[in-house]
Amino acid sequence: MQPTPPPPLILFQQDALVVVNKPAGLLVHRSEIDRHETDFLLQRVRDVLGEPVYAINRLDKPTSGIVLMTTDRTQVAGLSEALKRPESRKTYLAVVRGVIPESGLIDKPLKRIQDDHDPRPIKDPDLLQDSRTEFTRLAQCELQIPIDRYATTRYSLVKLRLLTGRRHQLRRHMKSLSHPIIGDTSYGKSLHNRLFAEQFQSHRLLLHAWKLEFTHPENGQMLSFTAPLCEQFNRVLDALNWTAVLENSARS
Numbered sequence: 001m002q003p004t005p006p007p008p009l010i011l012f013q014q015d016a017l018v019v020v021n022k023p024a025g026l027l028v029h030r031s032e033i034d035r036h037e038t039d040f041l042l043q044r045v046r047d048v049l050g051e052p053v054y055a056i057n058r059l060d061k062p063t064s065g066i067v068l069m070t071t072d073r074t075q076v077a078g079l080s081e082a083l084k085r086p087e088s089r090k091t092y093l094a095v096v097r098g099v100i101p102e103s104g105l106i107d108k109p110l111k112r113i114q115d116d117h118d119p120r121p122i123k124d125p126d127l128l129q130d131s132r133t134e135f136t137r138l139a140q141c142e143l144q145i146p147i148d149r150y151a152t153t154r155y156s157l158v159k160l161r162l163l164t165g166r167r168h169q170l171r172r173h174m175k176s177l178s179h180p181i182i183g184d185t186s187y188g189k190s191l192h193n194r195l196f197a198e199q200f201q202s203h204r205l206l207l208h209a210w211k212l213e214f215t216h217p218e219n220g221q222m223l224s225f226t227a228p229l230c231e232q233f234n235r236v237l238d239a240l241n242w243t244a245v246l247e248n249s250a251r252s
Contacts, residue, residue, distance in 0.1 A: 008044055011225055016072035017079075018053060019212070020045055021227040024064040024204040028055050045069060056080055057090075060168065062183070065092070065209025066227045078217035084165075087222075088214040092160040092170060093229070093246070095206035095236060096179040097192050099140045100156045106133040106173045110166050132163035133173045139245040145199070147191050155182070157242050159210075159249065170207060182206045200236050208233060226250065 008026070012019040022028065022041050029042045045053050049071065056068040056079045070079060082088060109128035139157040147153050156179065160170050171187045174180050180188040182196050183205040196202040213224045229237070237243045 008041055009228075010045070010048065011066070011227060013049075016070045016075055017216075018045065018049070018069040018071065019225050020067045020069060022059055022064055022067045022209075023230065024062055024232075027061050028058045028067060041067060042069075057083060057165075059209055060171075060205075062185075062205035063207045063209065064204075064227075064230055064233070066212045066225055067209075068212065075218070082214045082217045085215065089211065090162040090165075090209065091211040091213075092162070093208045093210045093233075094158045094160055094170065094174065095182045095196075096156050096158055096174055097154075097182065097189060098156065098179050099154050100135065100137050100158055100177065100179045103136045104134075106135065106177065107131075108173060108176055110169065110172055113167050129166055130164055131166045131169055131173070133170060134161040134163060135159065138249050139240070139242045141240045141242075143199075145195060147195060153192070153195065155240070157237070157240075157245065171205075196236065200232075200239050202232050202236050204230075204232055206233060206236065 008023060009021040010018060011021055020041065027037055027040050029040050030037070042053055042055060051071055053069045053071050054073055054076050056070065056076065059065060059067060068079065068083070070076060083090070108131055110131040111126065112129055136159045137156050138159055140154065142152050142154045145153050162169065168187070171181055171184050175187040182188065183193055183202065184207075185193065196206070208229055209227060211224070211226050213222065215222050234243070237246060
């Protein structure tokens, strides 16, 4: 039985705008695939605030980090469009297998995959969608732990920026570079996932929606939010001596 995720942290609340730090392992809202689930982020936030809330962006169940919400249903369309504007920035942190190049752009179209919240069959399932991700390597390491036919293992801490928003885009793009995200049970490598579970007691997908910047559609104010990492993610950074690197990156 999986442990119950910790309650969401409300990072910001003003007027109708609510910014939440979603824990890993928690659905944003009800899903056709996880019909048995009774615990949802929207319900938790609704219980805290005492009124309905509406999610503007979504994160996969195993991904942690920033989810933007509003208590005013009439603002949903405007906020959704604001997140699509060129000046908006969605920045993630990930731990990946291997030493990824220092920086680059992944411009790799992806097929649409089934949305958990929409059970209808996909039209044109072979149609490729424009999909682009920027990445920057923040740190790297080599562990004296053999895996498979290799005497050592190497990993990278990566900053990822979504330029498009396709389902599982970051996880699929990292796999396409042969640098899958640690803890990814769908696109990753079980041997490396197991190593992190055994060595660092990390049992989650090491992908976190770290920062969100966008212009509020009503008042034109540029807003910026940062979501702190959970204990498991921080434990990995400490063990790999990456904590200071991330702190320096956060200040830059």
